[in-house]
Each structure stands twice: as C-alpha cells, then as structure tokens.
Amino acid sequence: MNILVCIKQVPDINELKVDAATNTLPIDKAPNVVNTLDTYALETAVRLKDADPEVKIFALTMGPEQAKEALKSCLSVGADKAYRLGDVLLEDSDTLATSYALSGAAKVLEAREGLTFDLILCGKQTTDGDSAQVGVQLAEHLSYPQITSAVEISVDAGKVRARRETGDGYEVVETALPAVVTISKTEYEPRYASVKSKMAANRAEIPVLTVADLEIDTALIGLNGSPTKLKNTYVPQRKKGGIKLEEENGEIAADKLAALLSDAGIV
C-alpha cells in the first residue's frame, strides 16, 4: 500500500507574538515547524507501516525552498520519500488553487513512481490558515471519497475504516480505497526522530516539482487562479484587563463574583 501524506510548513504558533509597538504579527520572524495535525497524519501513516512493512509513505508539500526542512523532518520520523512542489506561479494560491495544484502533483508522482496512492492523509487543518479546506478539496479534484476529522484509522481488504469526530460524538465510517482522510488529534502522539534518522534525513535529496511538471491549467493557480482574495489583515483588539479577585478565601471571592455577574446580567 502506498500512502501520500500532504503536509504544510507553518510558523510555530507558540513563538508567534503580536509586536505591541507596531500592533502587527511578525509572521516571518517565527521559526517554522510542520503543522501540528499534519504530524498526526504522518504518525498515523507510520503506524500503518509499522504493522505492514509493505507500506510506502510519500510526503508532499507545496511551499517555498525553506519548506524542504519540514519534509526532512517527515523523513526523519518515517516517510520514505519526500517531494516539494515549489514555483513562483503558485504564490498566493487560495485553498481551491492549492488543492488543485496538489492534485496535479499527486498524479505526476504516481506516474513517476509507477504506483497509485491508495490512501492520502492530510492534517484536518493548519495552525496558520485554520480553514480545514485543502484536504477535502484535494479529494474533490481527484474525485476520491473523503473522510474528515478522523482520530483512528485501519486499512483492510482495500478499504479504510475510520473513527471520526462529529458534532455530538463519534462515528465509524468505511470507504473503498483510494480515499482522502483528514486527521484530527489522535490518541497517540507523533514519534520523535533519532539522531541517526535525523542525520539520514538531512542528507536526503528532496526532489522539486514545478508547475511545468504538472498537467494542470495554469489559469487555475496562483493569485489570478484563486477565486478568493485576501483584502486585508489586522491584529484584533485585545480585551481590556478584566476584574481579578484575590480574596481571603474562595467563598468570599465566589460571593463577590456572583454579585458582579448578577449586576452585569450575566447570570
């Protein structure tokens, strides 16, 4: 079985702080990491490989030169091969254009490697855009079925079965491969790289695909090919500091708070 894991390099949200002086978010200054839920998607794939050595894992990202670091990190924890789709023509692509380009890359990789990706895994959403759209739209561009928000999967007899989060609990669903599954936070944590696997990943070649390599319509990528346009961004106003009660004991504090809440019409 061949698994394609689509990942994204994002700024580390923990290191991303609003610059109080300019009231801007200096995104470029934060160190980059592999998007959290993408690391769970990769771990999910690696666990399938642990159980079945026949499994091959391919990591794919669309991003600038620096995104190869994210791919190396994937290689160090179990991906067998990694590819970067990078081209200035892809800059400012929205989710529809991004997923379209990724679908083109997936097809080219299948042709090059002489295989089919039975399972395509993506993190449910990223910590930068937070939209949860690319995985689903990749499925649509490939005409594959989708399973979103999966927290546990298994593969058997050409089918993938997944436990997925719903608005009010969980459900177990099943579909025939090939399929796209987006992964939410799983019960298990992504594994760490060993010193040895890190060194090997550092030496690895990361082939680059450009738009010219793909059979896609260039009118549907980049800023011009994106139906949505980003008009403006700004740092939201922070709430003013609230009322903080530090009383002799919990009871006094609780009574004071209850009175405040009652006065404000909150309870």
Place this chain on the structure above:
Amino acid sequence: MSENKNLWVFFEVVGGSPKIVSMELLGKGKELANAVGEELVAVVIGNGVDAAVKIAVSYGADKVIVVDGADYANYSTDAYTYALEQLVGKYKPSAILLGATGIGRDLAPRIAARLNTGLTADCTGLGIDTDTGVIQWSRTAYSGKLIAEIECPEARPQIGTVRPSVFKRVPPDLERSAEIIAEDIPVPTGLIRIALVEKIEEAAEGAVNLEEAEIIVSGGRGLGKPENFSLVKDLADVLNGVVGASRAAVDAGWIDHSHQVGQTGKTVGPKLYVACGISGAIQHLAGMSGSDVIIAVNRDPDAPIFDIADYGIVGDIKEVLPALTSAIKKLRS
C-alpha cells in the same frame, strides 16, 4: 455582472432538528439579502423535514427549497454535495452561507470545489458591498492572532461557513408564510461511497455539543485530579451549561477528547465561558477567545488566562467552585 441572484442559507437539519446556527444565519442572511434587494432562501435537505421547514420560515426565509428523501436521512458528503450541485445549477444563487459545524465544514469545501468557486471558512463577521453584492468575509487566522478579510469578487456563488454564536437569533415569527419549493433529487446508485458502520453517541451524561453551547464550564490540569471534574459539572449544571476541557486534562485521560476546546479540539463561542484550572496556553485561547464573557478561576495569579478574562478569581479550585455553584444557586432561587 453575473446572473446569479439570491442568498441561500444551508439550513442544517440533524435527526429532524435544525441547528441553532442555521437560525442565526437566517437572521444575518436576511439583513445581507435586504441590503442588495435579493431574496433569502433556506435550503433544507433531509428526510422528514416538515417541522424544520416551518422553523426556517419563522426565522425569515422568503423561500424554502426542500430536498426530502430517504437517501438524505443521514448526512453524507456525496449525496448532499450532489443535491446542492443540482440546486445551484438550477437556481444560481449569489451566495451560500453554512454553519461552521462538523457537517458544514465537511460539505462546504467539497461543494465549493465542485462548483469551482471561493469558500471562506469559519467566519466571525460578514458585510456586503451594496453596489456589487460582494460579501466581505472576516475570519481569524493564526489561532485568533490575526483577522483576515476575504472576498470572492467574481466566482459565484460566494460560499462561507460561519461560526455558531457569532450572530444572534432574531425572534421567530410563527405567522409568517413563504413559498415552499419541493425538489425531488434521487441519488444515483453508487454515488454515496462512505458507509456508516456505527454511530457512537455519547452517554447522556457525557453528551456534549460544545460548538453550539451558550454556556461552557471547562476544566484543566489545575483541577488536580479527575474526580474534581465533578465540581466543574456541578457549576455547569447550575448554569445550564455544558462541560469543556483543556488539552492537558484530555491528555491526562480525565475526560474524553470530544470535550476538548482549542486548537486540536473544538472552537467555541458561547455567551459565557468559565475556565477552571486552565492556565491559558495559546492553543486553548485559540478555541475560546471568541466567547462573549470569560471567567477564569486559577491558583496562579500570573496565569495567561487572566489576560483575556473579564472576571477572574485567584484561588483554590476546590474552594472556589463549590462556593460559586452555591452562590449562583442562591441567586437563582
């Protein structure tokens, strides 16, 4: 300009009951549609949805398009996308609003890609250009640290999902009437590719719909031990709220992941959010900073949760929570 006209709300119905966010969206949708002189249309897909259709009318729909059939009894990406695709092809709306629910977030990207149009997910604000009918979608990015304003200037329909509780429900008018258009859209054999194997509804005690909850009381690692979640539950009960949790509490195995609020859990926007023993890591704040009123109870006076709290108590959870529960009980009686 395109021939597309009228603003649609995907009026989400689960087990015969409409989602609250769908009612909220009819209120806001009416405002947007009026601003550009278009009609507000509710689209109801399901099986046995007569009651839901009446509710959609009462919340302001000028027209309701109904797709009712056994194939739609349970939500499936494939069938619902197919039905919407047929409807959009026939009626050509200018925009579609969906709730940013589990179903909305599964369906919207799929139908947007099917129609090759733009989608803005998880919106927290909506405006409209009255000259062009272009919707201004506002949403957060980078865990709430940035607001992005997005437009879909040309492709139609413009599609967006909107977070629950962003807009208030308008009072329903049970006397209203509206044109009901029934559309029969049989699902072709083999179209639905996903089979539902098992539905795992949580036991009544644990049942939780955080995304639409108006009041949430959440517990974190500061509770000290899993048994202390009962203090959180007691406070939630007296407030008629539901129980949430931080990732730390979930990872410790104190409560199921379905209760988790934050980056790797649910995004919530209740009227009142009470954070008990939650320090306020950015991942948690990302999921709840949109709450109207935030109360924090924490032993550590420097916990970051106090920076965004409207009211805070520095103190021991085991003392404060029972005292707060009984103080509110007193207020209520």
